[in-house]
Amino acid sequence: MTSRLLMTLQVVVPPPQRLGGVPHGTRVIAAITGGTFDGPRLRGKVLAGGGDWTLSRSDSVLELDLRITLETDDGALISMSSFGLRHGPPEVLAALARGESVDPSTYYFRTAARFEASAQRYEYLNRLIAIAYGDRRASGPIYTVEEIL
């Protein structure tokens, strides 16, 4: 299986909304107030208003369910949604929860992303499958998004 870099995406996340225990796990909603993305074929900013609806499951895996809108530097709007998983050793997850910087190779944080665009120059995004490698920073996650070839 081969891939190539689509973009690096950084989203800004203010303190999350902690909803607590719900039937499927522990729900935490992270509103997204902005961010940037940059890649060989697209770059621009993340619009405020999206979010990541995260669910901590009974097996300690965090499910991520992200929806954001990207605005390219040439004015196109792109909808991005991704579903992902984050898990790792308890001490690593505890350090992440304390907002510390943690080497992303010490935990598993991967998402699968899909896009929607109407602008002809970004139509290729409608047809591709992408995988992202996540790096949870205190200010918000950084994703390296790879197009599956």
Add this chain to the structure above:
Amino acid sequence: MRAFESEGRRPGGVHRREVLKAAAAAFVAGATNAWAGFAHAPAGHGHSSVVNTRGTAMNSRPLMTVRIAAAPPQKLGAVPHGIRSIVLVTGGDFEGPRLRGKVLPGGGDWLLLRSDGVLELDLRITLETDDHALIYMTFQGVRHGPPDAIAALGRGENVDPANYYFRTLPRFETSAEAYASLNRMVTVGVGEARPAGAVHRIYEVL
């Protein structure tokens, strides 16, 4: 088996013998079963490490090949989102270094041909391993390609899968402890549409 053996020739794929070697090494190392070596270890020997032109790397390793036997499609025709076909799954099998078994009849693929010519897949099936664990598998995916390749597929012909793009994002649910790693992994499927049904080579993203 034939489909599985061809995996070693795919770009970024891992040779069959390397997979066997890795599985054997896990066994020799005293693992209770080959699956025990299956957690999200950093990519190492026997893993596929794909370095792209931009210098970033995506690591993956083969999880399994799923072969699906399907009934003739139910052609629902034009619906608000595109052209809908529903393909019921009648059976099949799956095989990988750490799991194998059969596809149970009763699932299906809810296909939607979009206005931009892309076929969207939305599959739900149940797998039963050879040691009787049940695994719920779903995926969404896309299939598209040049008009001549897609037309040949429509006529039920064999087409080299390198001529079209057929990729999926499988997800799994299981309660079986031996296969619990499936609940925690992100995977990608590389599909091949064959006259008898689709074949999906599924890779674990490491």
